[in-house]
Amino acid sequence: xxxxxxxxxxxxxxxxxxxxxxxxxxxxxxxxxxxxxxxxxxxxxxxxxxxxxxxxxxxxxxxxxxxxxxxxxxxxxxxxxxxxxxxxxxxxxxxxxxxxxxxxxxxxxxxxxxxxxxxxxxxxxxxxxxxxxxxxxxxxxxxxxxxxxxxxxxxxxxxxxxxxxxxxxxxxxxxxxxxxxxxxxxxxxxxxxxxxxxxxxxxxxxxxxxxxxxxxxxxxxxxxxxxxxxxxxxxxxxxxxxxxxxxxxxxxxxxxxxxxxxxxxxxxxxxxxxxxxxxxxxxxxxxxxxxxxxxxxxxxxxxxxxxxxxxxxxxxxxxxxxxxx
Amino acid sequence: xxxxxxxxxxxxxxxxxxxxxxxxxxxxxxxxxxxxxxxxxxxxxxxxxxxxxxxxxxxxxxxxxxxxxxxxxxxxxxxxxxxxxxxxxxxxxxxxxxxxxxxxxxxxxxxxxxxxxxxxxxxxxxxxxxxxxxxxxxxxxxxxxxxxxxxxxxxxxxxxxxxxxxxxxxxxxxxxxxxxxxxxxxxxxxxxxxxxxxxxxxxxxxxxxxxxxxxxxxxxxxxxxxxxxxxxxxxxxxxxxxxxxxxxxxxxxxxxxxxxxxxxxxxxxxxxxxxxxxxxxxxxxxxxxxxxxxxxxxxxxx
Numbered sequence: 001x002x003x004x005x006x007x008x009x010x011x012x013x014x015x016x017x018x019x020x021x022x023x024x025x026x027x028x029x030x031x032x033x034x035x036x037x038x039x040x041x042x043x044x045x046x047x048x049x050x051x052x053x054x055x056x057x058x059x060x061x062x063x064x065x066x067x068x069x070x071x072x073x074x075x076x077x078x079x080x081x082x083x084x085x086x087x088x089x090x091x092x093x094x095x096x097x098x099x100x101x102x103x104x105x106x107x108x109x110x111x112x113x114x115x116x117x118x119x120x121x122x123x124x125x126x127x128x129x130x131x132x133x134x135x136x137x138x139x140x141x142x143x144x145x146x147x148x149x150x151x152x153x154x155x156x157x158x159x160x161x162x163x164x165x166x167x168x169x170x171x172x173x174x175x176x177x178x179x180x181x182x183x184x185x186x187x188x189x190x191x192x193x194x195x196x197x198x199x200x201x202x203x204x205x206x207x208x209x210x211x212x213x214x215x216x217x218x219x220x221x222x223x224x225x226x227x228x229x230x231x232x233x234x235x236x237x238x239x240x241x242x243x244x245x246x247x248x249x250x251x252x253x254x255x256x257x258x259x260x261x262x263x264x265x266x267x268x269x270x271x272x273x274x275x276x277x278x279x280x281x282x283x284x285x286x287x288x289x290x291x292x293x294x295x296x297x298x299x300x301x302x303x304x305x306x307x308x309x310x311x312x313x314x315x316x317x318x319x320x321x322x323x324x325x
Numbered sequence: 326x327x328x329x330x331x332x333x334x335x336x337x338x339x340x341x342x343x344x345x346x347x348x349x350x351x352x353x354x355x356x357x358x359x360x361x362x363x364x365x366x367x368x369x370x371x372x373x374x375x376x377x378x379x380x381x382x383x384x385x386x387x388x389x390x391x392x393x394x395x396x397x398x399x400x401x402x403x404x405x406x407x408x409x410x411x412x413x414x415x416x417x418x419x420x421x422x423x424x425x426x427x428x429x430x431x432x433x434x435x436x437x438x439x440x441x442x443x444x445x446x447x448x449x450x451x452x453x454x455x456x457x458x459x460x461x462x463x464x465x466x467x468x469x470x471x472x473x474x475x476x477x478x479x480x481x482x483x484x485x486x487x488x489x490x491x492x493x494x495x496x497x498x499x500x501x502x503x504x505x506x507x508x509x510x511x512x513x514x515x516x517x518x519x520x521x522x523x524x525x526x527x528x529x530x531x532x533x534x535x536x537x538x539x540x541x542x543x544x545x546x547x548x549x550x551x552x553x554x555x556x557x558x559x560x561x562x563x564x565x566x567x568x569x570x571x572x573x574x575x576x577x578x579x580x581x582x583x584x585x586x587x588x589x590x591x592x593x594x595x596x597x598x599x600x601x602x603x604x605x606x607x608x609x610x611x612x613x614x615x616x617x618x619x620x621x622x623x624x625x626x627x
Binding site for chain 1: 353356357360361363364367371372373374375377378379381389390392393394408418430436437439440442443444445448449450452455458459462464465466467468470471472473474476477478482493495497500507522527528532556557559560563574575576578579582583591594595597601602605606609613617620621
């Protein structure tokens, strides 16, 4: 018995060792494959994100025009931005104004439309398509189209406003109409996708809640206010963050809406000089690259800060179903 | 309006409930009518710019300024399209746009799937922390990386070529798509990989013969949205392309608007806009489900 034992044991452990070795080989093989397969993303992360973010940070402390090498100037760019550059202040305030106008408008209208489109009525698929289509228009084409629609003498909008006996403003040449025009365009182009995200969220709201409310005799308004909005608050929150990030990076439409009046123009008296348009000007028209770098870091901080505040305060106004149970 | 009596209503006791139900149904019907009205009126408002776009693109430079506006041009000028394609270089711009879009998309599809496969289904040290960092970079605004990337491409001598608009997409194709695909790949049972591995299959075979064929819907989302983002891109071409011959459709459209030839170009601008919009709408009707799923998944906005 013991002899048999002795003859089996070495063979057994050898086999086990071999198995372990084989499995170790499999693991190592898999780890090598893992790095190889993920290599493009890791390299991309290093080359196109990590290095540029750090380098931009460095450039923001320099005076740099691409041709001569960067010269270290400490906090001078940031100091200029905060204490001297009124265009920076104006573009920031204008961007906030644009956000304050366009985000509630787009979110509000999209939510109402999503609720209307979340019914089992005849032809609903057709209506969903109609309401979504403008979201497909490329920004460059949207700007061209709206420039024509808003034309003060021959534009369709003013034509109908005059027919209705309403004043026909000079949308594109009067500074006070610039940001409202942009908000209107961003409603037209932004409604579709925001609405779809809301619609997906609405389909997740359990119908038994509405049924129960209906039995209790709750009105349409009560159901909207006490069921839909609380149940949808995480989706509203999500769309709000996307809206803020998007509006702070608005560029193409404003850039193109006014380009025909002069390259890099931002509308009458620069009334459409949003933050990113100002940043672009500094980087690619004035070649104040160091200053533009500082501007982009400030933008980064603003976006991070706003997102952080939203996440920190969401407990107060976002309702997650799991908390209740 | 006829109300179909419910089977229970022949019992006298039910009349109160019945009346209540009728009231409720009436209110619901009213609500539906209001909803229809709002949907139709608003829908018309949303569609008017499209109709006006197509209508304007078929007008002559004289007819376009007629007041009151003509919705259906008396003499539709199809030659506007011919003019932008043959007399103006928009055929070249279209070709440039397609080269960039498909060049970038190819890289995006290939590398985002491969990378997502590694993050979802291969085990290697450091995988999850690296993925978390990758995911966090979604937050970084593109302006923060713009200047150094521009300088880098300038060093390579790539300015005014298509390479800056294509090559970066061969490096994972954007963290968002990697994330989206990884989430999808993780829903495929791991046992498939394990048994294939026992049969001696390599990682590449597992990827290409098991995971990819099962992931067509997710890959379609990446393909459609990747294509859209390149087709629509204005900022990238604006920064990297200078010479007129290298313009994309979006840049060409902007340039056409900036031209002052002593005559109005609105009809041609509208024709080019139609050329930019039409393929996307066609794509939408072919891949409607993919679009809708994609937007819900990605939250990407126009």
